[in-house]
Amino acid sequence: MAKIPGSAGLVLVEGVRYLDEPVAVFEGMLTGWENQQQSRLLASTTIVPRVALVRRFTEFAGSYPWAWTAADIEDFTVSLTSETGGRLAPATIRGYHLVLRMFCDYLTDPRYEWLRQCRDRFGQIPSQVCHEWNTVAHLADYEGRPGRRPFSYDEVQQLFDCLDNRVERIATSGRKGALAALRDAQMIKTAYAYGLRRNELCRLELVDLRPNPHVSEWGTYGSLHVRYGKATRGSAPRRRTVLTVPEFDWVVPGMRQWVEQARPILNAADHPALWVTERLTRVDGGFLERRFSRIRAEAGLSADLTLHCLRHSYVTHLIEFGYPERFVQEQVGHHYASTTAIYASVSNDFTKQTLRTALHRVYARAPKPTTTEANR
Template sequence: MPGVALFAAEETVLTAMLEGWELQQRSRMLSGLTIERRLLTVRRFVSFTNDYPWRWTPGDVEAWTAEMVSAGLAHSTVRNYQMAVALFCGYLSDARYQWHEVCERHFGDVPVQIFHEWNTVIHRTDYEGRPGNRPLSRDELQAFFDYCDQRVGQVRARGRKGWLATFRDAALFKTIYAWGLRRREAAKLEIVDWSANAAAPEFGRYGALAVRYGKAMRGSPPRRRTVLTTMGWAAEALAEWVEEVRPLYDATGTALWPTERRAVVGTDAISRRFSEYRDAIGLDRNLGPHCLRHSFATHLLEDGFDHLFVQQQLGHSWGSTTAIYTSVGADYKNRALRQALDRAFHPETLNRD
């Protein structure tokens, strides 16, 4: 109330600001985890400035950003941190919440928006994830799979025992790509995880994959999802492995990727073999197996699949996460532009046989 002095006024008002912003975000039905992370970021900024929001300046933003960059934080991470504090400043400077009146009365100063176009991170590139995770072009992907198949032929022609392992690894990499899997998800697969999809009978018993070891939220068990088969060639390659080649291992269990010692292929082995093949064909040495999952998402979008479908295939809770995974190529963009222009200016061409 006006005229009433607050005990520990700065801390009391700051706490009330954070609680009010939390309620505002909850009213927008944002996830609890998103809200928690944003609040934590704001508290970090408070700690960095050692000051209160009504005394923050654009210079604080620039000093904070410089520290994050020097600490090696990713471009996209810095932008997300900036966005969280900018949203908080936007809330405080909105006259509808009357924080300017509270701060003027108690501190003789008011909160303002300290983030602007000259001190915030921009979208630097089409792809902002880790360089080693960027999607492969279709030509790069074809070269990689061609080399996988070539290795099988070479080892088998020499009469070497390891041809089963090279066939297994070729099938494994194709599976990671064609169903958009993480290394651990792929390594944990079993034969029983595959089932038919009545909506796509052409894929036989490999129409859907039950992923049982998806990436877990903090403190939660592995997340499960079902990935629908979208690539017929991959279903054929998997069927050949499961029904013709895998039985030669004399494996007694249900693991999809057994070894000669009756163990299962691990994530480190997947990374080592990927690196070997990557280097052999001259791909960027930063690339790791996870780039196959990013390629899956990008190529589905380029092929016209709905963004929500791709998001569900990947098991993402939020579309913004899927956006980090995708970077459509120039050819796709040009085709999309041409189609849009034809619809707008040459509709008669769309009716031609």
């Protein structure tokens, strides 16, 4: 009978005793699990961190999988919540629990023969040590930090004013860095104008600039083709086209200035990336985050406002502009409408205006009673 990918018989020699049997069997388990995941076409970027976590947990527990207990999971969780540098986010810990649960499911599935191998070699068998009472439950749709929120309109303007002033200050001082400052300003504005994630923004290339046939005056800046959208676990990046919306048409002159005037000065004609450094390398996410943090501090904005908060602002402001939820969902690349709803946080001004509109719609239709009618 043919063995399925991940079977113990494909990585261990039947009937052979290894010099260091526990190590050999454990390494065979990891290799088999990798094979099983590869057969599901999961990406290496998904598999490698999972295997690393299993190794980390094994070292923490001080025992191999056939000797793990539920108490080991509980102790591991406690250690994660008390690590130097602060408590890990619940979503992160839940992700760890999910990986360990999947590994135990793999080991305890009879089709992969690890139960028999461990029984014959060690007199013990693996068990599922992740249960509903010792793992993090997914009770809330959003588990991010409460302090993180969309930028208000005034805060967006404050940030953009700081970006523009920074470019002008460096340019007039005669110091180097004016092109970099212009690039940073346009990157941050583009993140907001199209609701992009950090990786989506950094991975943009010149060929991703697309026209919108309905707005010819925008030229090739009518839309962005995002080829490196956030992937669902183990799958390829999701693609989408993000349209330039009229309320954010101010981004078009800025893009033209960067692409047609500033970028050529760097002699980057042969480089495919939209955002390049003075050394003709692609701007990476870590650099952008550090630069954003510095500019945010210069603008006097709260440290809770991250680059990703601009994406939240984009969703919120599109909804306030009256765009249908389905359109907003497609623009930002959310698989579920409920995810888009989490991002939305309409302003007080918008809610007041909505109420005023409703009051006018309901009460303005009925004619006011005359004095005679009122006295009846």
